[in-house]
Amino acid sequence: MSIKTIERTPSAYGYPLLIKNLLDNPVRQFPNQEIVYGDFKRQSYQETRERIGRLASGLAGLGVRPGDTVAVMDWDSHRYLECFFAVPMLGAVLHTVNIRLSPEQILYTINHAEDDVILVNTEFLPILEIIRDRIEPVKKLVLLDDTGQPPATRLDISTEYEDLLAAGDPAYKFPDFSEDARATTFYTTGTTGLPKGVYFSHRQLVLHTFGVMAALMGTGQGRFNRDDVYLPITPMFHVHAWGIPYVATVLGVKQVYPGRYIPEHLLHLIERENVTFSHCVPTILQMLLSSPQVDETDLSRWKVIIGGAALPQALAKQARDRGVDIFAAYGMSETCPILTFAQLKPHMLDWDEDRQLEIRCKTGLPVPMVELRVVDDAMNDLPHDGKTPGEVVVRAPWLTQGYLKDPRHSEALWRGGYLHTGDIGVIDAEGYLKITDRLKDVIKTGGEWISSLELEDLILKHPAVAEAAVVGLPDLKWGERPLALVVLRPEREVDEAAIRAWLQNFADQGVISKWGIPDRVLFIEAIPKTSVGKLNKKAMREQYATLIQAG
Incomplete structure (x- = not known):
């Protein structure tokens, strides 16, 4: 039995799943809803839609064509939200640059993504100055500025963001194209090797938006509805701020972007x-x-x-x-x-x-x-x-x-x-x-798996502990043994024996195995973290294994 596909009337519109189709209804239904950028700007959804048109029109005037890549280096702002829409709606690819990476890593991502235009906040011009001679090829730069003062820079700035919008067309007509067109690219920030580029199509971003919206809307605990006021505190360069700005826009809620x-x-x-x-x-x-x-x-x-x-x-x-x-x-x-x-x-x-x-x-x-x-x-x-x-x-x-x-x-x-x-x-x-x-962080001691996350959670329950991390270090007898790294709360004192006794109490209750109690507890000033705030366990293993071996 063969699958029967639907017949399409020649004049029927297929309605591709494009990012532009997330925008029209909220603008029509909630034109006066607010989008706020810290203490700098308030604008309506209607104004935002016009600015998205102006941005796309301005980028096209700079030579951006479908398939080109536009990079953004900015704090969380109304501008970033506008780029979330305007760049992919133009048929170009949005590259959200992780500004917390090292200059060398940022250079790698810019060259690897083949960026054609870079929109850069004044604060990040020094990064581009360091790497400018190695960017391939030389890019057009658009300045994102909150200071109102011309920056002192050796870089060749093509235009300023607001000037670009002022000359653009608010009624810019966005084309239809394949919903499988690449919309965004960004780079993972793992603890090993060079950053890896991941990418998503219009179709994927639209389906993610509606899948997340289906899970969050409604009644009960943890719901996100049209009467909410939204403030993201996840960087917009990090997986589209988890995709929630797209959900917030579809719902037509008030949005607040904080900057730093x-x-x-x-x-x-x-x-x-x-x-x-x-x-x-x-x-x-x-x-x-x-x-x-x-x-x-x-x-x-x-x-x-x-x-x-x-x-x-x-x-x-x-x-x-x-x-x-x-x-x-x-x-x-x-x-x-x-x-x-x-x-x-x-x-x-x-x-x-x-x-x-x-x-x-x-x-x-x-x-x-x-x-x-x-x-x-x-x-x-x-x-x-x-x-x-x-x-x-x-x-x-x-x-x-x-x-x-x-x-x-x-x-x-x-x-x-x-x-x-x-x-x-x-x-x-x-x-x-x-x-x-x-998988790479699980601690295997004497053939048994020990969960570092479980140990961290139990240590954090101690009233004197502010932060904790647990890593496995090589051990000749057991293969690996857990090491606990602890940051204490201000004006609190506790020693290694007290932390081990605290965990022994959970072992006595059967919550953890007695083999999970760390042999060593080190008190440190700060836990090493990656650029997006995750525990950097690779760095911990390398740093503290060396210290312990040195006595």
């Missing part, structure tokens, strides 16, 4: 703009909750998604004590990124706070259209008993189809027809995933 992430400024915006929905990594939330200004800020209406790293229960409890509706999410650069949300099911809403907290800190339930499995080395599914760990592999409409210009790593990523996350996890009887470690 300064805790007092963020709390000020939350209070002034009545922000109700955000997302960030755990380190940013910890900074906010530790700020003296937090006591002057009402957080009782604030819903916050935590991703990028595990959500420790101790941190979640701090947030819950202030009324924050906090819950975890999971994804990675290669997955666009969202795969799961740790929202409570309706029957869990009557549970006590501690029991709910366990769910909020799990990795979560797959959002619609995500197929997620935990498998062994032979790709066999493992029991959903909350205990049996395996690698997390996924399929979804919005996963990167490979690494840019890197077929070898692309095939490794997609071996067996599933995207391999490199994460170790368990799935419980309710269907919730819990990541227990990275």
Whole structure:
């Protein structure tokens, strides 16, 4: 029996899934809704649509053609949101540059992505000055400026952003083209090797938007609806700020972009703009909750998604004590990124706070259209008993189809027809995933797996501990043994024996194995992190293995 495809009337419109089609309805329905950039600018959705047209028109005037690449180096701003739409709607590719990388890494990504135009904030001109003679070829530069003062630079600036828009056409007509056209490119920030380019089509970004929206909208815990006020605290260069700005725009909500992430400024915006929905990594939330200004800020209406790293229960409890509706999410650069949300099911809403907290800190339930499995080395599914760990592999409409210009790593990523996350996890009887470690970070001691994330979570429950990380170091007898790195809270004192005794108590309760108690606990000033705030365990293993071997 053959598959019957639909017949298309010659005059029928196929409606390709293009980013431009995310924009029209919210502009028509909520033309006066606000988009705010810190203390610098307020504009309506209608004005934003006109500026998107002007930007595309201006870029075309600079010579940008379909298939060309436009890079952006900026803080989180209304300009970045405009680029999220205008560049791909033009048929060009948006390259969101991670401004926290080293100049050499930024040079690599600019050349590898083959950027044709770079939109650069005044603050990042020194980076381009360092690498300008090695950029291939010389690019056209558009200045993004909040100072109003001409910058002192040796770079050849083609124009300033607002001047470019002023000369553009607000009614610029965006063309139709294949929904499989590449819309965005950005680079993973792993701890080994050069950054890897991931890329997404218009179709993938549209489907990710609606998949995430389907998971977040409605009633119950952790919902994002049209009456919310949105403030992203995840860099817009990092996986499209997790794709939520596209969701926020489709919903027509008020959006607030903060610029730099300064805790007092963020709390000020939350209070002034009545922000109700955000997302960030755990380190940013910890900074906010530790700020003296937090006591002057009402957080009782604030819903916050935590991703990028595990959500420790101790941190979640701090947030819950202030009324924050906090819950975890999971994804990675290669997955666009969202795969799961740790929202409570309706029957869990009557549970006590501690029991709910366990769910909020799990990795979560797959959002619609995500197929997620935990498998062994032979790709066999493992029991959903909350205990049996395996690698997390996924399929979804919005996963990167490979690494840019890197077929070898692309095939490794997609071996067996599933995207391999490199994460170790368990799935419980309710269907919730819990990541227990990275495949490369899991500690194997005496043939047993020890979860560094579980140990970190338990250490963080100690009242004197501000930050913690656990890594495995080589051991002649056991293969590996865990090392705990601890940052103490101000004016708190505790010694190595106290931390080990704290963990011994959990071992006595059967929460962890006694073999999981670290042999060494080191107290340090700061935990090494990557450019996007993740724990840099490769750096830790190298640094502290050397120190311990040296005595």
